Amino acid sequence: MIGRTSLFARNAFTKLVRNSHAHGGVPGENLPFGIENRFKLTAYFILFFGSGFGAPFLVLRHQLTK
Numbered sequence: 001m002i003g004r005t006s007l008f009a010r011n012a013f014t015k016l017v018r019n020s021h022a023h024g025g026v027p028g029e030n031l032p033f034g035i036e037n038r039f040k041l042t043a044y045f046i047l048f049f050g051s052g053f054g055a056p057f058l059v060l061r062h063q064l065t066k
Contacts, residue, residue: 028035035041 033041033044
């Protein structure tokens with residue numbers, strides 16, 4: 001029983017790797033966002049990290065103005 005399970009897992013993983021369409025060698029190919037436009041990428045980084053940094057201050061302001 002264990003042999004069948006490991007064979008199934010190996011075949012499933014092989015199929016997943018073959019169908020992933022990751023050719024490799026191109027920087028940023030596997031990222032979920034584009035890195036071609038420098039200014040758009042900068043804006044995304046500012047929004048992403050700025051929201052995480054600014055959230056505690058907004059929560060504090062909300063609590064103090066209650």
